[in-house]
Amino acid sequence: MSLCHPEKGNVSCGACCGLFNLKLTTKEYTNLLLERTNEFKKTVDFSIRHSFPIYRKDRETKEGSIPKKDEMTYNCPFLGYVDETKHRIGCMIHPIFTGDPKSQNFSFYGTSICQAYDCKTKEGALADLWEDLFVEIAKDSIEFSFLSADHIFTYAVEKFFAHSLLNTETMFHLNRLELMELFRIRLETSASKNFTSFEINYDIFLTLESVERYLSSELGSEWNQWKLEWEKKNPNRGEVSGSFDK
Incomplete structure (x- = not known):
């Protein structure tokens, strides 16, 4: 199991399939x-090969009228619920279900891309810790996908704590409640984003000022309020040695 399909909880991520490129509400x-x-x-x-492209064409036609955030981003109709309880989302033609190692060739991107891709958050050194946190925060797979795919924001949060000279254990344990609150605030702005998990981050956040500038631009006044409360709870920040700077 991995960040895509955590072992804990009943959530999973499907952002890389283009879901959030569609202009829809969480309910939609x-x-x-x-x-x-x-x-x-x-x-x-699964035993009738032509049933795959028939389904794909039908869904592409039906979903063609849904407004998109980016006309160049593809929305794969093979993303759906993959468990009986309809909680976890994933590729419905993944080989684990079809028994065919090449079944994802019926998708737009094909088997080689679908199986080789790893998102930025999943590749990170702190992936397991983020996974546990996001499972705890998310109420469903839609929210979990928003959180998991938002790798630039996640990286900025890592850098904020690193520049504050707080180590990994402090961030995910002693400051866990503050982290959860910060990402719940983030979820309020996520609906307008087209998260795919392969966005390019052009800012490596070399200074605390650059991190705060980014977080303020993303969260607005909510960031200032969160930071104020965090500073009250952490008056001795910067006195802890060590960081997880990358």
């Missing part, structure tokens, strides 16, 4: 995934 994302899943189960037979 859920309804869309349910529609895809139900249609897939009714029309796709």
